[in-house]
Amino acid sequence: MRKSVFASVVLLASMSVLSVPALRAQEITIKDPAEVTAYQTATTLTDPKAKAAALEDFLQKYPQSVVKQPVLDMLMDTYQGLKDPDHQLVAATSMLQLDPTNLKAIVYSVLIKKAQCAKPSDAPSCAAAAALAQKGLAAPKPSGTADDDWKKMTDAAYPILHSAIATDDVIAKKDFKAAEEEYKAELALYTDDQSKSQGLQDTLQLASAYSQPGPGQDMVQATWFFARAWNFAPSSYKAQIEPKLEGCYRKAHGKLEGLDAIKTKAAATTFPPPGFSITPAPGAPK
Numbered sequence: 001m002r003k004s005v006f007a008s009v010v011l012l013a014s015m016s017v018l019s020v021p022a023l024r025a026q027e028i029t030i031k032d033p034a035e036v037t038a039y040q041t042a043t044t045l046t047d048p049k050a051k052a053a054a055l056e057d058f059l060q061k062y063p064q065s066v067v068k069q070p071v072l073d074m075l076m077d078t079y080q081g082l083k084d085p086d087h088q089l090v091a092a093t094s095m096l097q098l099d100p101t102n103l104k105a106i107v108y109s110v111l112i113k114k115a116q117c118a119k120p121s122d123a124p125s126c127a128a129a130a131a132l133a134q135k136g137l138a139a140p141k142p143s144g145t146a147d148d149d150w151k152k153m154t155d156a157a158y159p160i161l162h163s164a165i166a167t168d169d170v171i172a173k174k175d176f177k178a179a180e181e182e183y184k185a186e187l188a189l190y191t192d193d194q195s196k197s198q199g200l201q202d203t204l205q206l207a208s209a210y211s212q213p214g215p216g217q218d219m220v221q222a223t224w225f226f227a228r229a230w231n232f233a234p235s236s237y238k239a240q241i242e243p244k245l246e247g248c249y250r251k252a253h254g255k256l257e258g259l260d261a262i263k264t265k266a267a268a269t270t271f272p273p274p275g276f277s278i279t280p281a282p283g284a285p286k
Helices: 007-018 033-044 048-061 068-082 085-098 103-115 120-137 147-173 176-187 200-211 219-232 235-253 259-266
Strands: none
Touching: 033 048, 033 068, 048 068, 068 085, 068 103, 085 103, 103 120, 103 147, 120 147, 147 176, 147 200, 176 200, 200 219, 200 235, 219 235, 219 259, 235 259
């Protein structure tokens, strides 16, 4: 299954939440009347392309403006709406130069760089996304941000950040055991209902990591998470998941008998219950 299948679901569910506390910490006063007019004009435009151009023009004319940070915040969101990741990344990078722990700018940057990370030759993008993700997980709550607002932001951001670290582990490092821990940390932040959609892509990635040869291989866990992904994947992708699910179950059990019961159980919860195991069938080949 392509990595992009569920990406838009995660993005749409998360980005609006990251905008909730948008710079409420203080009242900012612009003293230059011309700058006030330019700011009001740029920030009140409703056409996204015109707004982006006006915000860029404002930053060019007033590079040291006291409202540079809120303008960059708005510019990131505007480019998000325009689906223009290149300019969005430039705006996010400028924001991080001003505010190195700005969580929204980190998340936008991580998402864009992670999207560039699809094969081993993309290792620099993978590493950059993972490094920023680690920084985001350690970012402090900004002064003046309400605890409830910060929780909304981190609830949206942290799964994305763990996913980016796991992607680097898989694509660039081939460290599947480390990836398993990051994917599990991500999925633990979702409710069982959320994991059906927002966490579904990485449920599949976790299953795949468990199925890889090496110290992290665990066909019992792989079976559970492939079954979980199979339950909620779009119908057109079930046929791609099922052979992987059956292959892992055969390696754990020896035959397919009993797999339907696991599918039913995996539909109920993201993680297997304590003590979950698969007993090899009598006479099954080892």
